[in-house]
Amino acid sequence: MTSPAQSPILVLGGTGTVGSRIVSQLASQGIPTIIASRNPPSSSSPSHVNFDWDDPYTWEPIFISKSSSSEGTTTEQDQQPSRPQPTPQPIRSIYLIAPPTLTGDRPMIEFIDFARARGVHRFILQSASSVEAGGPLMGKVHAYLRELGQRGEVEWGVLRPTWFQQNLAEQSYHKESIRSESKIYSATEDGKIPWVSADDIASVAVRALTGEEAPNTEWTVLGPELLKILSEVLGRKIVHVDLTSAELEKRHTRFGMSEEYARMMSAMDTAIKFGAENRTNDMVFSVTGVAPKKFRDYAMSVKDVWETRLQEMGIEGKT
Numbered sequence: 001m002t003s004p005a006q007s008p009i010l011v012l013g014g015t016g017t018v019g020s021r022i023v024s025q026l027a028s029q030g031i032p033t034i035i036a037s038r039n040p041p042s043s044s045s046p047s048h049v050n051f052d053w054d055d056p057y058t059w060e061p062i063f064i065s066k067s068s069s070s071e072g073t074t075t076e077q078d079q080q081p082s083r084p085q086p087t088p089q090p091i092r093s094i095y096l097i098a099p100p101t102l103t104g105d106r107p108m109i110e111f112i113d114f115a116r117a118r119g120v121h122r123f124i125l126q127s128a129s130s131v132e133a134g135g136p137l138m139g140k141v142h143a144y145l146r147e148l149g150q151r152g153e154v155e156w157g158v159l160r161p162t163w164f165q166q167n168l169a170e171q172s173y174h175k176e177s178i179r180s181e182s183k184i185y186s187a188t189e190d191g192k193i194p195w196v197s198a199d200d201i202a203s204v205a206v207r208a209l210t211g212e213e214a215p216n217t218e219w220t221v222l223g224p225e226l227l228k229i230l231s232e233v234l235g236r237k238i239v240h241v242d243l244t245s246a247e248l249e250k251r252h253t254r255f256g257m258s259e260e261y262a263r264m265m266s267a268m269d270t271a272i273k274f275g276a277e278n279r280t281n282d283m284v285f286s287v288t289g290v291a292p293k294k295f296r297d298y299a300m301s302v303k304d305v306w307e308t309r310l311q312e313m314g315i316e317g318k319t
């Protein structure tokens with residue numbers, strides 16, 4: 001059974017980098033959307049629901065229609081308003097973004113079953129180019145969706161994007177070091193990355209969520225170029241600081257990551273060092289019909305966020 005096309009699409013993590021872009025693309029197409037996260041979006045949205053992967057009490061209200069559950073009816077016999085009956089809210093498809101923990105696969109798989117029991121038939125997971133089906137975290141969720149799909153129990157898709165162009169301007173981890181030190185820290189050595197735009201990931205996701213046919217496979221979403229530095233865009237030298245895997249792990253924990261998560265992130269850098277991301281593909285164009293965004297254009301559009309503190313303090317010159 002498939003939910004009707006006018007039913008809303010649920011975007012878990014709909015306030016984040018990719019989720020918020022999916023939500024605005026759906027809105028611009030007039031497609032109803034429910035945004036789910038622990039904190040509301042910065043601009044007020046009537047379609048936001050409180051949702052926490054770690055608190056299953058927050059899951060059920062998503063599947064109850066807000067408009068009809070608040071109204072009761074009056075029976076002739078007792079002239080008393082009857083207790084309001086919750087009306088189910090059909091959901092057309094769900095976009096799943098994992099919580100930033102190594103044990104997030106458990107609630108995600110539980111939630112998929114919870115939603116299936118409430119009539120949802122299509123699930124699109126955001127995984128990562130570096131995470132294979134059956135691998136850690138989203139990899140287990142990927143394998144589960146594939147298995148359900150092979151049994152004909154769900155329509156599914158797994159997006160496996162590479163590293164986001166937006167990391168460098170929106171994550172304080174990179175933004176601050178570029179801004180105040182003119183440095184980017186990593187353990188990737190000379191390994192290259194086909195940085196992809198979160199806008200393009202969102203466009204691919206919207207196709208997967210709304211297309212008549214679900215992908216029923218994984219889509220590796222890569223950017224168009226293998227680039228490393230920002231110096232040209234910023235007009236000052238941005239230095240790549242080459243850390244060892246252990247040094248990077250320590251740095252991640254200083255930025256608030258758990259030790260296990262930092263170890264996993266650091267291992268991903270090591271894989272890049274050995275060429276894991278040294279590739280591009282035409283996934284964005286073949287799914288959306290639009291050329292993928294170039295990193296240079298993105299960097300030019302947000303370059304103000306990297307304006308150096310030295311300039312802010314009125315001190316001229318290079319670092």
Ligand SMILES: NC(=O)c1ccc[n+]([C@@H]2O[C@H](COP(=O)([O-])OP(=O)(O)OC[C@H]3O[C@@H](n4cnc5c(N)ncnc54)[C@H](OP(=O)(O)O)[C@@H]3O)[C@@H](O)[C@H]2O)c1
Nearest residue numbers: 013015016017018037038039052053098099128162163164
């Ligand atoms: N950054 C990259 O380069 C990259 C590359 C490939 C894959 N990925 C994968 O992409 C995912 C992150 O996507 P993103 O960067 O678009 O997201 P993001 O900007 O990190 O935002 C995360 C979203 O999830 C919500 N969230 C976090 N913890 C939650 C919880 N316990 N319960 C409910 N909601 C929660 C957040 O809102 P609240 O905090 O308000 O709940 C927010 O809406 C990760 O799985 C990552 O591995 C990232």
